[in-house]
Amino acid sequence: MGEPVKRIRGVRDILPEETHLWRFMEWIVHAVMSTYGYQEIRTPAFEPTELFVRGVGLETDIVHKEMYTFTDKGGKSLTLKPELTAPVVRAYIQNHLDREAPITRLYYLDELYRQERPQKGRLRQFNQFGVEAIGSPHPEQDVEIIALAYDLCSLFVPQGLTVRLNSIGSPEQRGEYLKQLREVFQPYAADLDQLDRQRLKNNPLRLFDSKNPETQALLEQHAPLISDHISSEDRQHYEEVQAGLKALEVPFEHDPRQVRGLDYYTRTTFEITSGKLGAQDALCGGGRYDNLVQQLGGPDIPAIGFAAGVERLLLVAGESLKEKVTLRKLDVYLAVLAEEARAPALVRAQELRAAGYTVILETLRRSAKAQLREANRSEARAAVIMGEEEVKKGTCTVKRMDNGEQEEVAVDQLATHLDGILHPVPSTDK
Ligand code: AMP
Numbered sequence: 001m002g003e004p005v006k007r008i009r010g011v012r013d014i015l016p017e018e019t020h021l022w023r024f025m026e027w028i029v030h031a032v033m034s035t036y037g038y039q040e041i042r043t044p045a046f047e048p049t050e051l052f053v054r055g056v057g058l059e060t061d062i063v064h065k066e067m068y069t070f071t072d073k074g075g076k077s078l079t080l081k082p083e084l085t086a087p088v089v090r091a092y093i094q095n096h097l098d099r100e101a102p103i104t105r106l107y108y109l110d111e112l113y114r115q116e117r118p119q120k121g122r123l124r125q126f127n128q129f130g131v132e133a134i135g136s137p138h139p140e141q142d143v144e145i146i147a148l149a150y151d152l153c154s155l156f157v158p159q160g161l162t163v164r165l166n167s168i169g170s171p172e173q174r175g176e177y178l179k180q181l182r183e184v185f186q187p188y189a190a191d192l193d194q195l196d197r198q199r200l201k202n203n204p205l206r207l208f209d210s211k212n213p214e215t216q217a218l219l220e221q222h223a224p225l226i227s228d229h230i231s232s233e234d235r236q237h238y239e240e241v242q243a244g245l246k247a248l249e250v251p252f253e254h255d256p257r258q259v260r261g262l263d264y265y266t267r268t269t270f271e272i273t274s275g276k277l278g279a280q281d282a283l284c285g286g287g288r289y290d291n292l293v294q295q296l297g298g299p300d301i302p303a304i305g306f307a308a309g310v311e312r313l314l315l316v317a318g319e320s321l322k323e324k325v326t327l328r329k330l331d332v333y334l335a336v337l338a339e340e341a342r343a344p345a346l347v348r349a350q351e352l353r354a355a356g357y358t359v360i361l362e363t364l365r366r367s368a369k370a371q372l373r374e375a376n377r378s379e380a381r382a383a384v385i386m387g388e389e390e391v392k393k394g395t396c397t398v399k400r401m402d403n404g405e406q407e408e409v410a411v412d413q414l415a416t417h418l419d420g421i422l423h424p425v426p427s428t429d430k
Helices: 016-035 049-056 061-066 085-094 139-156 171-191 194-202 204-209 213-222 232-247 310-324 339-354 368-377 388-393 411-422
Strands: 046-048 069-071 077-080 104-113 125-134 161-167 252-254 266-274 282-288 303-309 332-336 359-361 382-386 395-400 406-410
Touching (some): 016 125, 016 310, 046 085, 049 061, 049 077, 049 085, 085 303, 125 139, 139 161, 139 266, 139 303, 139 310, 161 232, 171 194, 171 204, 194 204, 204 213, 232 252, 232 266, 266 303, 282 310, 332 339, 339 359, 339 382, 339 411, 368 382, 382 388, 382 411, 388 395, 395 411
Parallel strands (some): 161 252, 332 359, 332 382
Antiparallel strands (some): 046 077, 104 125, 125 303, 161 266, 266 282, 282 303, 382 395
16 A cells, blocks of 8 residues: 555656557658658667767767666666667668668657656657668758658648758868867866866867857857868758758758757758747757768768657647547447346447447446446447347347437347448438
8 A cells, every 4th residue: 555656757658638649640650651661670678888878979968967777687788778870770780781772761660768857848758750761871862851851740740840950061070170169168168067168178069969058158159160161072962952952842941050969970960840849949850970880880881860759749739639630439338237138248249349340348337327328428429238128139229329319129230230320321312
């Protein structure tokens, strides 16, 4: 006994009033992904911690402070997946998918875990759908990925979306930029908080991820822009990405301060934001990661992907989705009014289900009045009533819940009769 156990902060129960919206969203995601030729991949809930340290980067917020890491009984350090790109790339390498085709298009719909400070739109266990296209370095691949992300997000949130686009160039060219960034920030080092000081020392690009408003103000005033420091090849690539998006009429804005909070990005980065979300305004984020496959021990193959947050999309789309997506109504409430009817009612319920009807059978042995009230409450389209008389005669009473009409029908006519009520053939009379 004692107090009931409560769920921890930052996780959610998704109740039946909402699960049908999730299923609708999942169904759309699977359908749209397949129209783009992407195939689903599922990876384990946990991975060796090393995968994320090597893949995502030690200085990132995710690895530095948000991972759920534990040691198993064999002394191995494991981590609940805090993002999906590193696991998908690990699976791609381990299963030699590169040997099967020169390009691999994968998508996922999965749950992840980050020990963040919970707030609206920021959870500790949440869901993402996303894609990884592994194989092509060319801008049209970037355009396809961004268009797919935009397409999917717009299906749920048709208005107010912005694609924020940037190019952070290649790491080989980044040295000069990072040197300048460090020089500009050095005079302010003493004013930075400890984490940002550490970022300045080890990986100054990560200063852009800072949640400290003073650091953000300094960046705004002093930081050189990374997109001004990329090579001419990277610039050409970026221009082609922009031209492709224009051709597809995907609206975008160049956002020179957007670097995304993970170390593996190269060239194109992007986010899709919604004005309706407040501080946590990103619905989707992605970019190119041309070195990650090799960095994780695989072949030298370029790639690009994105991930979108299911909870945030539902937060923005929730009310309008609720209006659009209705639950299938219950067809039949099967009321059982006598002891003799219990066994035959179980059989009738199974027969009707096998014929494709949704059926709820009374199992509380309530009074006739209470059962009919329940049929009403459950919004069943018909009540099938079985009492002593009906069992004797081999019949059931069928009550239409829309107009209250009642009719007694033979058991072997039940499905046909219900069909007539529930799926009436439209009249051809004018
Ligand atoms: P990221 O993997 O951080 O690039 O995030 C991609 C998307 O996942 C974001 O744009 C959000 O929609 C969603 N997301 C990220 N972190 C959280 C979180 N803690 N809670 C809910 N959604 C999140």
